Amino acid sequence: MTHPYLALDSASFLLPDSRLLLSGLTEQFDTRHTGLVGRNGVGKSVLARLLAGELAPSSGRVLRAGRVCYLSQQVEHIGVGTVASLAGVQPVLGALARIDAGSIAEADFELVGDRWDLPARLHHALEQAGLGHIDAATPAARLSGGEAMRVALLGAMLSEADFLILDEPTNHLDAPSRAALGAQLRQWKRGLLVVSHDRALLAQMERIVELSPQGLRSYGGNYAFYTEARALEQGSAVRELDHARQALQREDRAMREQRERQQRRQAQGAREGKSANQARILLGRQKERSENSSGRLRQRHDEARQQQQQRVRDAAQGVREDSTIRLHATAVAAAAQRRVAELEDVELPFAAPPFNRLSLVVTGQMRLGVTGPNGSGKSTLLKVIAGELAPLAGDASRDPACAWLDQGLATLDPQRSTIAQLLEVNRSTGQDRLRTYLAQLGLDAQKVALPAGLLSGGERLKAALACALYADPPARLLLLDEPGNHLDLASNEALEAMLNAYAGALVVVSHDEVFLERIGLTHRLEAGRAGWRLRLL
Structure with a gap:
């Protein structure tokens, strides 16, 4: 595969209760190591499964050029099977064992393909990852969470997939296991998409893509670049929201003053009409014109106010939640030597x-x-x-x-x-x-x-x-x-x-x-x- 890629073409996804989780997403993922970030509940894991082919979009398309290997947050088969099954290589190792025992079954040879050296490659990979104390036959139940994730990742790498998609791979890992996993990923030279909140891991990525209710936004750099760009955007969004609120206040003040001026003119006109002893029919027509004018003014004011309110709502969408978190100062008795x-x-x-x-x-x-x-x-x-x-x-x-x-x-x-x-x-x-x-x-x-x-x-x-x-x-x-x-x-x-x-x-x-x-x-x-x-x- 010369140019492997994953792509979303107006892809949407409905939850089982018919709520729309993802809407009209269009994005392409190449072989750059990419971190996928976003608020909890926004749909990152669902998006990862869509890209991996684990789920189908409700509308739109997901395109794949190349083989994809996906690891979920909960590594499969922990507690059952062996290291070989956790790494996903048990079927091939089983076929090799049967061939060694004399099998001439066509299915076994098809399963092995050109992977005759898989046992040696697995042993070498375990040694290189600092897991030389285990082998293919080691029960998976003996592994720690960190060891299980690293074995599964080794299996993904041995699969020679064009893309790895990992969902929160460092959850529950201690610092040494996180460092070892990071080193493994740095050695991976093909496509990689990592769903993560681990900022140290995201710092290794070449690109950050953020998923929000507004869609996908790509930032062409690592996590440090993303945070800097996000901070600039946040500052601009806060200023825009402030300007929109001020404009709404000015609009409200201008509308109020204009209504007050019209009401004064109407009152003055009514007084002058009575003092001039105008005919009742003329006074009625004057009142009708005044009411029509007031109605048109109210309509223009309502339309202008709705436009300003929409501007405030649009500006508020760009302001990141939790941007103004503040802890109220409490009277904690904090004498240094106490x-x-x-x-x-x-x-x-x-x-x-x-x-x-x-x-x-x-x-x-x-x-x-x-x-x-x-x-x-x-x-x-x-x-x-x-x-x-x-x-x-x-x-x-x-x-x-x-x-x-x-x-x-x-x-x-x-x-x-x-x-x-x-x-x-x-x-x-x-x-x-x-x-x-x-x-x-x-x-x-x-x-x-x-x-x-x-x-x-x-x-x-x-x-x-x-x-x-x-x-x-x-x-x-x-x-x-x-x-x-x-x-x-x-x-x-x-x-x-x-x-x-x-x-x-x-x-x-x-x-x-x-x-x-x-x-x-x-x-x-x-x-x-x-x-x-x-x-x-």
């Missing part, structure tokens, strides 16, 4: 040596990032600090004003509204003011009245943070476990803005290095070969 948590020779439950023991002091203005491979006990550590788990040995203490947000946001009741839960923890601030604080976080009056379980992931995180930070008293220690998981880029940026405005102590578990770099950490607690190591930044 101890808000202390672990003294603590033995963590469920953690294996050397990660099961540590001592730690968290002070009032400390911002601590906790990093390390999956299974090292990071989430367990947060639970012990929060008092959700008791240590097997040693002493653990914490400030009473401590808020722990786990990955599932279990502290937020999905059946109750955000405003009801916030009023429960803050009885001293009026409801109107609390609603204003929530609106500044992007949670409007309608959203704060919904059961929290009906909110999006980003909205639920904001609601949970609001219940911690706007409580009375506000949390002096905030514990967050992978807060960016499943958040889209805009929600991640809003979370960073909120955390940067928070004045208390912060302990965050995350594999997202870009996120950790942007929230002003003062310390790192790292799980390494020798155990836990606290490092001042």
Whole structure:
């Protein structure tokens, strides 16, 4: 295939309930490594499946020139089968084994084709990827999530497809697995489309394509180029919205003044007519003309106002949601030397040596990032600090004003509204003011009245943070476990803005290095070969 490509030609997609998810998309994807970004729920995974041929468009066409290999968010066959089945090469390896045993079946030879060296290539690929400790026969159930994704990716590469389409490949991967996957993708010389919110991975891409309700927009550069271009567009959109609102206000003022002038003229004409003792029929005709003139004026005003309102709506569509997220300043007692948590020779439950023991002091203005491979006990550590788990040995203490947000946001009741839960923890601030604080976080009056379980992931995180930070008293220690998981880029940026405005102590578990770099950490607690190591930044 000389010029492989994927193309959308006015492609649309209807959900099973007949709602229109994607409308009239036209775009071409060549062999440049491309990142597909967009808000959660906008249809990125559906678009990836359309391009891969997993779904058919409701209207329009999807064109493919070349073979496509697609990996979904949930790697297939984990827990069953072997490494070979996870890599998608089990049928060929089975045919080779039967031929070695004497098979002369035509189907086996057709299945093998020219891939007689596949066992050696698989072994070499596993070695090169740092997975030499497993082989084709290794049960898939023994693999970690990161190993499973990398094996599936190796299989895709061995398939010699012209395009790889990967949907959120770094979800749930620790930092070493993310780095290894990134290295694998850099070696791939053919077409690549990655659906991702991982900014480090997106930085490797040659092009970013954004999906929004308005359609697809291509940015001819990596993630840094995209963010710069997006910021310029955002600034222009905000200015255009401001100008449109000002124009609407001027139009309203001009209309009001013109109506007032006409009403004065009409009143004056009526008075002069009566004083001149004009005939009743003439006064009636004069009144009719005046009313007709008023009607035409109202119609012109209504049309002009509708045009200005449409301009405001159009301008508002260009303004990115979460662009004005603001955290209200809270009176957090954040004395630098005040101890808000202390672990003294603590033995963590469920953690294996050397990660099961540590001592730690968290002070009032400390911002601590906790990093390390999956299974090292990071989430367990947060639970012990929060008092959700008791240590097997040693002493653990914490400030009473401590808020722990786990990955599932279990502290937020999905059946109750955000405003009801916030009023429960803050009885001293009026409801109107609390609603204003929530609106500044992007949670409007309608959203704060919904059961929290009906909110999006980003909205639920904001609601949970609001219940911690706007409580009375506000949390002096905030514990967050992978807060960016499943958040889209805009929600991640809003979370960073909120955390940067928070004045208390912060302990965050995350594999997202870009996120950790942007929230002003003062310390790192790292799980390494020798155990836990606290490092001042």
